[in-house]
Amino acid sequence: MTFVQLIDCKTSRFDEMNRLLDTWVEQTKGKRTATHSIIGKDRSDDSHLIEIVEFPSYEEAMRNSNLPETDRVFREMVALCDEMPTFTDLDVVRDEQxxxxxxxxxxxxxxxxxxxxxxxxxxxxxxxxxxxxxxxxxxxxxxxxxxxxxxxxxxxxxxxxxxxxxxxxxxxxxxxxxxxxxxxxxxxxxxxxxxxxxxxxxxxxxxxxxxxxxxxxxxxxxxxxxxxxxxxxxx
Incomplete structure (x- = not known):
């Protein structure tokens, strides 16, 4: 079953966050298990960001989370956030393309x-x-x-x-x-x-x-x- 993770955070340092994510993608090339990633910015609050990351399954998402590069990037991402980011784990039950x-x-x-x-x-x-x-x-x-x-x-x-x-x-x-x-x-x-x-x-x-x-x-x-x-x- 497809699995989606929502990462909700607030940051006034979006450019630095963006560079950090680029670095993560480069460092995890060939190892990252995510199949699709979208980052959205709240129209009413520029500091409010939501990243939607899709994986083939929950198990693949856990493999991705256990990468040493993921742990390092997470700690650096938290440092760039104005408050602790929240994570929502979703099993996809309907997917209409x-x-x-x-x-x-x-x-x-x-x-x-x-x-x-x-x-x-x-x-x-x-x-x-x-x-x-x-x-x-x-x-x-x-x-x-x-x-x-x-x-x-x-x-x-x-x-x-x-x-x-x-x-x-x-x-x-x-x-x-x-x-x-x-x-x-x-x-x-x-x-x-x-x-x-x-x-x-x-x-x-x-x-x-x-x-x-x-x-x-x-x-x-x-x-x-x-x-x-x-x-x-x-x-």
Missing amino acids: LYAANARRLLETIATKGDLPPLNDLMAENYHDHDPANEQDNIGLDAIRREMEMWRNGFDFEFTVEDQISQGDRVCTRWTWGGTHKGEFLGIAPTGRKVRMTGTTIWRFQEDGKIVEGWWQYDRLGLMAQLGALDALET
Whole structure:
């Protein structure tokens, strides 16, 4: 179970505290077990800081606490604080990565049978799509809907999410796409063939959780080969 520790302190010497934490990170490189750390400053009190440190488990957090460098830095941190810092230990019981969830929901929605939903609950009106297979980027919700309809008219398909990595306002999704060629696609008459390809998409999100920009990489050449479009070139 993921474990989070909240460190609450007050200090008028934030710059020194920041340098101390940089030193700690450097000294514990390769040994520190924390996976994520955020420091927030109280908007109503500049001296009030809260650090949120995430660990894979409570046991890993204890390993981190037992490092000699941790003990030394803790004593130096206390000396920089206006009062004794407090620690709150939390077992994470719910963890919603909303941007990643919206990325998965978009892929599911694109593959939905029937009419394509409006998508304005998932994508910004000024959405900008980068696809190296297209001569020009698709800009705007209407433009990307037309691109999606081209694929939907050509195939019955679905996405399988293989991996996702979230960082800041971006989510990287590695996916597998599989479908049946049911309609004309890029001038190729329907073949009824079952096709498959892999790809990766990076999406950038707005603060409201809507996708505002996307970068696609996928094996379109492999797809065209499966459709027989390269057969004439090989003879």
